[in-house]
Amino acid sequence: MNKEMIKTVKNDQFAKLLGLELITVEIGYAEVRMAIKEEHFNGIGIVQGGAIFTLADFAFAAAANAGGKVSVGINANITYFKPAKGRYLLAKATETASSRSLCNYSVDVFDEDNELLVAKFNATGFIKN
Template sequence: MDMQWFLDRDAFAKSLGIRLIEVAPGYARTAMDITANHRNGAGIAHGGAIFTLADLAFAVAANSHGKLSLGVAASIAYIKAGLGSTLFAEAREISLGSKLATYVVTISNDNDEVIASMQGTVYRKDVPYTRETA
């Protein structure tokens, strides 16, 4: 499933160097190499960068069904310091209704350690959203 067009339309995510690794209906995996620009004052990955990585995976998974889906709620728990050279976010759909859908996103580092967990809910509009309609 090709959702690269979705990332191409997201200038903020692209500016952070986020890339799509894998996409399937209701699923997305993203990655971001950590550079000095991604680090906070303590020298670890900034919480905002981690959230943005997770948010893009969440958005791609939600919009992968071809129906415009907009986040209405999201919360994140930072479990471990954002260490490592690359971070990954894996979004999985846990509930899909006609108007609402819920996703769980697991954020891990290149040592396969879970560093954060996010849950998000989208509102699914009655509007097609594909490469052709975007």
């Protein structure tokens, strides 16, 4: 894991605003946790989809950049399965494929018990260097 790149990932101001916490970061893998707060809820009282998307996107960014090469997202999609329950969410990002200039990741977002699959996020990144 490239410590300078992880420092850059940790400097993500939007992630800080949402309270995202890096739990595990390895080349091609990351876990990120988000404590669910009142400001994460939408008008109908469930965690806002954009907050879940950002959690998954941040896990993707941490895993994709952990090796020291700058990777930026060029495509992403998410499917929501169940409303988030509990006090926090955990996103687990795993590399599914990589080439010289592209990387693909799958991110599963779970409830606090690591049992309920809340959402699945898939992303493609462009490796800049």
